[in-house]
Amino acid sequence: MEKDTKGITAEKDEFGEWFSQLMLKADLADYTAVSGAIVFKPRSYAIWEKIKAEVDARFKKAGIKNCYFPMFIPESVLAKEVEHIEGFAPEVAWVTHAGNKKLNERLAVRPTSETIMYESFSKWIRSWRDLPLRLNQWNNVVRWEFKHPVPFLRTREFLWNEGHTAFASEQEALGEENEIIGIYKEVCEKLLALPSLPGRKSEKEKFAGAVFSTSLEFVLPNGKAVQGPDFHHDGQNFAKAYNITFLNKNGEKEYVWQNTFAISTRMLGVMFAIHSDEKGLIIPPALSPEKVVVVPILFESKRKEIEEFVRKVEKHLPEERVVDWREHKPGFKFNEWELKGIPLRVEVGPKEVEQEQVVLVRRDTHERKIVNLSKLAKEVNRTLDDIQRNLFARAQKLVDHSLVEAESFADLERAIKEKKIALAPMCKNRECEDELKFKTSGAKVLNIPFEQPKNLSSKKCVICKSQADYLARVGKSY
């Protein structure tokens, strides 16, 4: 009669197997008949709702407004910006029929909405008074990747925000970068408890159609990097392709300056992967739909006393709590709630009733503590804060541990083999990036840290050995 709540049977080292078991057993995702797409089950969707609410409140405060554009983009509209269409065409899902009727023109299911939004921007923007125009959408997009799908981390449909802004001057547009990256970074650090590696994308890896891209990169337990939220400065590339002009204060026609930015449900996968362990899910208390689970340890003779005491205990606990009254053995319940990642467990047995105390067990460290009822509320809050801090600190250690410096290609090769991220001198040459990928079977420039040594003159590109232009983060990536 008991459900399958056996813990995860893979070590975290076998990342693929461990992660896929974690997703299914912690009730976060499920596969469907649609290849590469998953169900976001209520437990993961609730976390996405919280992330969304936090980002959205910050966007609104910054003056960015939400809207909604059609999900279908006619092929001719998608094709107007050349680099953009080249970047996305191989992954576009095409609608060709409606009912029994063949459409006159194929419709792309949006892989991103630049093209359809900018058609409207070119109608809406007339003068400098209409600028800045700062819009955002929370929606679903489709990128039909042919690589092996992984829940949250690589799915053909995912959820995200896409911010699209237009400014009267390059300087104003550039000024948005810190604001947006700051919002994403803060949400990742404070809520997801994840330290990130911010930096510029290389020429090869930047967004299709952008002048430059900035990303936050994260490191998974298997040593692979994942790109998180990003920000793209598009200059006037799209403005020229979609004819988005305005009359400036002198009555002269100019093209607008544009940015786009996004955070996606991929971050759920990053967060689940980094914090969790072999017993199951670990999630930061700030995002956990339930913060505390109370497990009464029922002895028939003491049942009434325990029930009464639990009701008293509940008064000292946050609203986001569950009490597990089911007829299962305590060990079974402990395992199940650990698997599901509830940050704190409160155990109440006859001894606790007698002494007006409870046993508090942390999900992250498994530390047990006896807490008197009178101090429970304070201790619970303090511990939840401490778990949040500890998860961030642990994740920071992982990042620190995985970063190594490389001076030569041999250093770099060793780092990649050891599943590390290398900080390596490189030149801007696109061919060096291609060669890097080829010689390492897939490693690439993740991004280029904003902080660079003052003097790079002694640094040589690890590929072509000519003068390096920067130190780049290099590694394998999702």
Added chain:
Amino acid sequence: MEKDTKGITAEKDEFGEWFSQLMLKADLADYTAVSGAIVFKPRSYAIWEKIKAEVDARFKKAGIKNCYFPMFIPESVLAKEVEHIEGFAPEVAWVTHAGNKKLNERLAVRPTSETIMYESFSKWIRSWRDLPLRLNQWNNVVRWEFKHPVPFLRTREFLWNEGHTAFASEQEALGEENEIIGIYKEVCEKLLALPSLPGRKSEKEKFAGAVFSTSLEFVLPNGKAVQGPDFHHDGQNFAKAYNITFLNKNGEKEYVWQNTFAISTRMLGVMFAIHSDEKGLIIPPALSPEKVVVVPILFESKRKEIEEFVRKVEKHLPEERVVDWREHKPGFKFNEWELKGIPLRVEVGPKEVEQEQVVLVRRDTHERKIVNLSKLAKEVNRTLDDIQRNLFARAQKLVDHSLVEAESFADLERAIKEKKIALAPMCKNRECEDELKFKTSGAKVLNIPFEQPKNLSSKKCVICKSQADYLARVGKSY
């Protein structure tokens, strides 16, 4: 230099033209290159966000959980429930290619998600302990209608909630109807200020695959009815098609009992159409992103005094306000804000500064009132409440005015000609519904009121003249 903020140049009687001008000029929607799909501009999307938040909070309180399912549904999955696929197939948008590759199986862009969700339900539900399962999605759906599209009211892509629930018994499933219809009705009445006509759908008009459907119907100014939120009891129809079974407390296998329910962005169109007038948009204060606009009437000589006084005035106003400092004539500004539907206008000129007062003008009645600064906060709140109540009362009068009783087909015909909704005796015979539609060039049974006369024996079906089964609401509909 001034933007086109001319009021609407059509009378409300020319509904189509009036409504389409209203949508564009009040900055609510725009057309795109995608036929039948619109942009939800920030001003309408913000209202949808509020409606969504209110409904969502009530769902969560009821124990319904949000989740997200893939938007693509393989043709074979969609086809498992026969009536369902027959109902939706003519309007399905089909994805046939990804990148350059033809897919092995066509994928439907969801017109609704029963089929893909119930595939998962059949995996997830094992025993009575897993029930009830009450899930909801907020997402986008596509129904490729070939009728003339109208912003919000009839668009090929729209946004909605879709609730999908499974229960162990028929009785429990039926018990959900009042709860859900109650939530939708309350939100429509209290927030959208719209009275509705609740009732059962006829056999012909019920949802494809349902045992019965319940709808809230609304009446537009052009006399046409629109179906608003609805609730469908599916009995065990989908459970049998998708094999959703559970072991009951006696260990016996049973099929679950299911419901589905939805509210969509169509309600934005209904609300805009019912409340607004020839001057432009009117929206209930409870949903208006901005509740008050302050228009300073600037005289250069008094500019400083007016600016100072406006800052004082602002302290007495709600946070959701705008102050219009632009260099336009007051009349221009009044028109623009009336067009955009801000519920209350505050005018401040030299005279007001002198006398420490303001002029308050209501959007709904155009009533002007002089209010002393010391009483402003209270008066603004009182007036906003009164506008909310007044809009509901006006809408109620429209409904009352449009409902007429019909005893015979002649009565019914006259009612339809006069663009009314008739309450007419009808029998359950599906052929009578077909004939009704044919003989009236398109009128249909909107729904069947829950409250019926105690004795129907004297009532004859207006079509076949045999014994009537009920009084039905009959009219033309979107």
